[in-house]
Amino acid sequence: MPDQPQAASTPRLSRRQLLAATAASGLALPAWAQFRVEIAGVGTAQMPISIPSFLNESVAGQAVAAIVKADLERSGQFRVIDAAAPLSETSQPAFADWRARNVDALAGGSATRLADGRIDLRFKLWDVVKGADLGGESHAVHPDDVRLAAHRIADTIYQKLTGERGVFATRMAYVTKTGGRYRLLITDADGEGGQESLTSVEPIISPAWAPDGKEIAYVSFEARKAVIWSQNLSTGARRQLAAFRGSNSAPAYSPDGSQIAMTLSREGGSQLFIINRNGGEPRRLTQSSAIDTEPVFSPDGRSIYFVSDRGGAPQIYRMSSSGGGVERVTFTGSYNISPAISPDGRTLAYITRTSGNFKLCVMDLASGTVNQITDTLDDESPSFSPNGRLLVYATRSGGRESLMTTTLDGKIKAKLIASSADMREPTWGPFGR
Incomplete structure (x- = not known):
């Protein structure tokens, strides 16, 4: 698609930084560069x-x-x-x-x-x-x-x-940044075979897969503000889902694909709304004076997990997908964001801030047991594989942003390495292709 005008400044905008900022205030293109995979760790x-x-x-x-x-x-x-x-x-x-x-x-x-x-x-x-x-x-x-x-x-x-279904033929979406150019890529689950779905000189964040794998939603700053788009992956056709007054961010499809939860500031503050997949008037879900953002549905569609600072600092909460019944989920640590729920609904992955560093954790939702599974210092955007056995996340190491996959116990990690691009905002696609 045509280049957008270069902004005066295009800082790194991740979901984590979007939350912090809020608190403070065509067609498929040629194949992407190939990756190599570095695997480390020993399983039991x-x-x-x-x-x-x-x-x-x-x-x-x-x-x-x-x-x-x-x-x-x-x-x-x-x-x-x-x-x-x-x-x-x-x-x-x-x-x-x-x-x-x-x-x-x-x-x-x-x-x-x-x-x-x-x-x-x-x-x-x-x-x-x-x-x-x-x-x-x-x-x-x-x-x-x-x-x-x-x-x-x-x-x-x-x-x-x-005896379990493999995920190697599934796909992954993530964003790269090279110089002042952002690209939304759709690749194989190992990070290779990538094609560009969108390229822009303005930031692209928060990609989210439709459960049928035919569509992806994301936030683009082409209009110099956060606007939610959806894109058909077969035809490349795009349409605006949310371009309301204020910020439009953090899209998440319901498990049946009929609705999309999102964060809007159209009525002042950042609150959760839900909208039909085909568009229309959004319905407000939260009614707090706090910042509510990063919604994600439970696999059965009955609950929505989200991040809120209603307790004084960002923590992860859960509520009914129809609104109401809010309960706090994370209690370990004073700053927890970016929830992701395993396909069986039993495990929560999220990012915690510890001594100024951001690390990936997993929580057993039945017992509340939390395990920190990374030793890197700047992790973000966890996403489960569709069989629930692996996580992909972004991290910064050696001044570069890269993607990692890890087993849920953190013992086997694979780093996907590109030659020139910073990689961020990964999300693992569903079964089927």
């Missing part, structure tokens, strides 16, 4: 698995086995044992040899270029301990979709071995 009960290079993998144009391995390592459930020689799905593994290497599961595959130019990726999974064939599958895809097919292979392996 990881399954040892080996995934040798696929036979004839070079015809795929991607290191398919390496993509699958990185996905599984990032989940925290697997420990990858390297193998020197390629292994295809038609091989007859010598299980005794693999058991001697302490391998519990083994996957092999191949890549073939079809006459129509598509790439046929095939794989098979074996239980080495039992010497059993666990089945496999085939993906005949356009060369541009090889990475996605690799993620789907990782999802199949993950589900067969854990």
Whole structure:
């Protein structure tokens, strides 16, 4: 889309800083730069698995086995044992040899270029301990979709071995800043394969996925004020959802996708409102003299978690999604913001301020037990994977902003590293693609 006029100043605007500031007062574009993933940490009960290079993998144009391995390592459930020689799905593994290497599961595959130019990726999974064939599958895809097919292979392996649905073929949205230009990117769950949904010289913040994965809402400052937009990810078509007097911020879709909660200052102060997905007149949810912001729905749609300073400092509260019945949720620490709720509704992730530093915490909502799971100093914007097993968040380290994924116990972390852009405001998309 056309460039917007350059503002006199375009400071970093995160949800955290938007809260502080309030308290004080087209079409898809070319692919984004590739990432590399750094994985650190050791889990307590990881399954040892080996995934040798696929036979004839070079015809795929991607290191398919390496993509699958990185996905599984990032989940925290697997420990990858390297193998020197390629292994295809038609091989007859010598299980005794693999058991001697302490391998519990083994996957092999191949890549073939079809006459129509598509790439046929095939794989098979074996239980080495039992010497059993666990089945496999085939993906005949356009060369541009090889990475996605690799993620789907990782999802199949993950589900067969854990009994839970994998998230590697899902998508992620986040914002980058390079110089004075902001970009809203939609990428694979590992941060690669990105395309720009919006580019602007004005800040873009608070992206939020529709539960069907077909639309994303976000806040753009193109009009020199905070305005909420929604965008169809297939067509690139955009429309304004909220451009009322004052600030319009922090959109969050209801679980059924029919409504969007948001923070508006149209009536003075920052209060929570709800509006139909197709627009219309918003309905006010909170009636306080405090700042109420950052709403997020519980998975059953009955409750909304939000941040308020009604107790004197920002804390996380919960209320009925129809309004009323407000109760405080966080009591550990004097400054807690950016709530995210796990898909099963049992875990709250949020950012706490400790000695001037911002760190990611998770709370078991039934017991109230809180664990700080990061050792970085400037974390923000946590978001759960759709299976609830991982979190993505933004952090600042070495003067750069980057994205991290982590297991809920904080033991396995993966840093997604780009060559030139600062990355922020991540949000993990739903299942389905």
